[in-house]
Amino acid sequence: MSSQTANMPAESSGDDKGDVLLEVRGLKKYFPVTSGGFFQKVVGQIKAVDDISFFVRRGETFGLVGESGCGKSTTGRSILQFDKPTAGEIRFEGTDLTQLGSEQMRQMRKRMQIVFQDPYSSLNPRMTAGMIVGEPMTVHHTVHNRSELAERVRDLFELVGLNPEMAERYPHQFSGGQRQRIGIARALALNPSFIVCDEPVSALDVSIQAQVINLFEELQERLGLTYLFIAHDLSVVRHIADRVAVMYLGHIVEVAPAEDLYSHPLHPYTQALLSAVPIPDPAIEANRKRIILKGEVPSPLNPPSGCVFHPRCPIADASCESAVPELIEISPEHWVACFKA
Amino acid sequence: MNHLLEINDLRVEFSTDAGTVRAVDGVSYSVDRGETLAIVGESGCGKSVSALSIMGLLPKPAARIRSGEILFNGVDLLGLDNGAMRHIRGKEIAMVFQEPMTSLNPLLTIGLQLTEALQLHMNMNLGQAWTRAQELLERVEISEAQRRLKQYPHHLSGGMRQRVMLALALSCEPKVIIADEPTTALDVTIQAQILELMKDLTHEMGMALVMITHNLGIVARYADTVNIMYAGKIVEGGAAKDIYASPRHPYTQGLMRSVPRLDLPREAKLVPIEGQPPDLSQLPPGCSFQPRCPYAVDLCSQEAPLLLETSLKHTAACWLVDEIEAVV
Numbered sequence: 116m117s118s119q120t121a122n123m124p125a126e127s128s129g130d131d132k133g134d135v136l137l138e139v140r141g142l143k144k145y146f147p148v149t150s151g152g153f154f155q156k157v158v159g160q161i162k163a164v165d166d167i168s169f170f171v172r173r174g175e176t177f178g179l180v181g182e183s184g185c186g187k188s189t190t191g192r193s194i195l196q197f198d199k200p201t202a203g204e205i206r207f208e209g210t211d212l213t214q215l216g217s218e219q220m221r222q223m224r225k226r227m228q229i230v231f232q233d234p235y236s237s238l239n240p241r242m243t244a245g246m247i248v249g250e251p252m253t254v255h256h257t258v259h260n261r262s263e264l265a266e267r268v269r270d271l272f273e274l275v276g277l278n279p280e281m282a283e284r285y286p287h288q289f290s291g292g293q294r295q296r297i298g299i300a301r302a303l304a305l306n307p308s309f310i311v312c313d314e315p316v317s318a319l320d321v322s323i324q325a326q327v328i329n330l331f332e333e334l335q336e337r338l339g340l341t342y343l344f345i346a347h348d349l350s351v352v353r354h355i356a357d358r359v360a361v362m363y364l365g366h367i368v369e370v371a372p373a374e375d376l377y378s379h380p381l382h383p384y385t386q387a388l389l390s391a392v393p394i395p396d397p398a399i400e401a402n403r404k405r406i407i408l409k410g411e412v413p414s415p416l417n418p419p420s421g422c423v424f425h426p427r428c429p430i431a432d433a434s435c436e437s438a439v440p441e442l443i444e445i446s447p448e449h450w451v452a453c454f455k456a
Numbered sequence: 457m458n459h460l461l462e463i464n465d466l467r468v469e470f471s472t473d474a475g476t477v478r479a480v481d482g483v484s485y486s487v488d489r490g491e492t493l494a495i496v497g498e499s500g501c502g503k504s505v506s507a508l509s510i511m512g513l514l515p516k517p518a519a520r521i522r523s524g525e526i527l528f529n530g531v532d533l534l535g536l537d538n539g540a541m542r543h544i545r546g547k548e549i550a551m552v553f554q555e556p557m558t559s560l561n562p563l564l565t566i567g568l569q570l571t572e573a574l575q576l577h578m579n580m581n582l583g584q585a586w587t588r589a590q591e592l593l594e595r596v597e598i599s600e601a602q603r604r605l606k607q608y609p610h611h612l613s614g615g616m617r618q619r620v621m622l623a624l625a626l627s628c629e630p631k632v633i634i635a636d637e638p639t640t641a642l643d644v645t646i647q648a649q650i651l652e653l654m655k656d657l658t659h660e661m662g663m664a665l666v667m668i669t670h671n672l673g674i675v676a677r678y679a680d681t682v683n684i685m686y687a688g689k690i691v692e693g694g695a696a697k698d699i700y701a702s703p704r705h706p707y708t709q710g711l712m713r714s715v716p717r718l719d720l721p722r723e724a725k726l727v728p729i730e731g732q733p734p735d736l737s738q739l740p741p742g743c744s745f746q747p748r749c750p751y752a753v754d755l756c757s758q759e760a761p762l763l764l765e766t767s768l769k770h771t772a773a774c775w776l777v778d779e780i781e782a783v784v
Contacts, residue, residue: 182643290732320498321670325714325728347643350673354716354726374722391648393673394719395712397697400677407652408645411613 136173136309136341137194141166142203144186144193148416161415163189165365166203168442173308176335176342178356178373180349180388184412185362187345191311194343195227196220207309225255228302232314234294238286244297245282248272251304271300276330292323299330303338311343316351328355349392353377358448361385364423365415367442371449381445381456384424422453430455458530459486460664461510461549461632466524468505468514474737479505479519481688487632487681492658492665494679494696496672496711498733502688503668507634510666511551512541528632547577550625552654554637556617560609566593566620567605570627577628592623596653615646622650626657633658634666639674651678672715676700684708687734687744690763694770702782704772706749712784743775751776 143166148159164186171177179187192198194205196212205212207227215223231237238247249268251257258264272279275296286294295315302310312331316324328351334340346352352359353373360370361382369382380386387406394400408427413419419426425435434454442450468480480502487493495503508514510526512533526533533544553559561569570592571585580588586605593601596619609617618638625633635654639647655678658665669675675682675696682699684692684707692705703709710729717724731748740747746756755775763773774780 182645292732320733321672321711322498322714322729323733325726326730328716328726329728349644350716350718353718353722354724377718377722387645389718391644392718393671393677394717395672395676395700395715396717396719397676397700399719400673405648407648411615411646412643 132170132172134173135170136208137171137343138204138206139170139190139194140168140204140206142168142190142193142205143201144189144198145201159416162365162418163415164193164200165418167362167365167367168203169360169367169370171309171341171343172357173341174335174339175357176344176355178352178359179343179345179362180347180352180359181362182347182388182412184364184415186365186415187347187362188313190362191229191313191343191345195224195229195311225257225305226307227309227311228305228307229311229313230295230298230302230315233318234291234298235286235318237298238294240286243283243285244277244289245272247286247297248282248300248304251301255305257305267304271303274303274334275300276326290323291319292326295319295327296330299327299334303334306338307340309341309343311345313345314347315344317346317348324351331355349377349389361388364412364418366423366452368424368453369449369451370442371451375446375449379449381449381451382424382453383428383430383455387429458527460488460529461666462486462525462527463506463510464525464527466506466509466526467522468502468509469520469522470518471520472518472737477736478688478739479736480509483524483685483688483690485683485690485693487664487666489631489664490659490662491681492655492667492679494675494682495666495668495685496670496675496682497685498670500687500733500736501685503685504636506685507551507636507666507668510549510634511545512536513545513551543577546573546630547628548630549632549634550628550630552618552621552625552633552635552638554640556614556621556641557609559621560617560624562609565606565608566612570605570620570624573624573627588627589623592627593620595626595657596620596623597649598623614642615650618642618646618650619653622654622657626661629661630663632664632666634668636668637670638667640669640671647674654678672711684711687736687739689744689760689773690771691745691774692770692772693763698767698770700784702770703784704766704770704777704780704782705745705774706751706776706780707745708772709780709784710748710750743773751780 142164144164145160145162147157148161149155150158181187193200200213245268248271249264258267268282269279277296316327344356356373359373359376360367363384369385380389387408390405410427421436421438422440425431440452440454442452444450464484466480466483470477470479483506497503567589570589574580574585574588589605590601593604598604598619639650679696682696683690686707692708703712713727714729729748734744742757743760746752761773761775763771766772766777
């Protein structure tokens, strides 16, 4: 396969992309920065997501990794139209969500749900666990009477490994891991086909993380779900995702099948990121080469020229300062945006 | 010979609405010059409470030290009054907290916070302290030190604030640094920067480092010795290389099996620890880990096992230690 350019992950047409459920093309999300005065004059733009494209196949887990502020959560929120994109298309089963009216979008949301990071703040403390899980079904009128609702809530509790007897309890009576299960049950209430998982295990203790990760895997297998799995923990994403995109300062710098990305990272940022993750084995750590990046992530308010990574890149040269590298398919399914890779 | 810092049978209780809770229940450990000791455990296991006890920073009156001793160079810190403790805290034993935004004073410039400690503990005048503060910022690799000294904490990024915390901890050349989840709030590339810096500086200055963390990867990379805590007790301890090569306690084994690792095959199944984290106000009888333990027998719910040496300098608190295979 020859080198393809730019937004190829999304635009290559009619070939072996397979059964695409979600396709994001040229997505941009800019947040205006205002002067704060009476007229709220716009004095700048925070380029949280700056022209990214990718697709997600039906039934797969697509991982989105990167450090805080790279735009990964904004991408998830833009896909669900919680944040209206500044530009770009979001095609879900062929329908461009950015063109839908609010009622059409409301109907669409039944099929696309989200699980949030913080199981403490994303559950209403005044509602019982059963009410929380049942609410989407009453709002969308997918159940017709009380007994049907109760039965469905019961099923959902069992599905996520919670004792249905606990439906009468309030969120504070559950542990963090159990609360995350409630959040997952709520997301599943309307039988969605696609779930955005936004850092769903990062707030949990190590021993509980594994329980929830396994639950996500089991549910995917049983219900044929498609996940967009957003996380900063590279080990977790490697474990759960089929394909992974690495984001830096609003851009996707590399996309590849998980196995390939972790064994042959091509972008210098991906390489640094992976080498920074310590492996829980002192014998391995003693001889491991690590790339310590200089400096910190620049502000998305005033991103660097050319390749956004160039000020911290160990191999950057003059060309990286002037031109923006495009995503190029280096080997099948492995795209990287770097002049040096 | 005395250890630099030695904690013996420390017991700390908290009064809560749910009754008295034993946050630290008979913990002993020691650390020497140049050594890095990691205390590992999940939320509520008592790892931070043991550190706060050393610093004399337990929230009063909710917390109460029931018994035990904390020996620094042979002197029991628990017997010292506030005045004497003030000479130890910051000067001899310094602490780096998880969240630098809440542990730096938002109303004072970086310079003022650094020079305050230097004037107090190192008998410097303002000029000397200011020069030294600038050196310290350069030492923790903060650029434009002169300008940074005049800035406030909110002007700095999270990584930079943690560097300032480290400069503050190093300022009085303490013998021991206690770092409580020092990089948990930071991104992985910044975490790597801070931890490398911390390792280099403590080695260079011959300090002892007590690192409190839940991250088994960080422990593997930086610690010489490790204590694993569960529900207020140390359940396993020893040299890092021994603990990772042959973990003896079912909890340690469970922790190691439940984290995905970059060096193992991607499809390797995670084996979680079943059940929920312990509720300290309602601990089960016997071994606290027993309700979640895949090996538990009747004895485990009757009597708590003691922390005993299983091989040279490797301890574990489990009745079945000889029956369970020591593998991950």
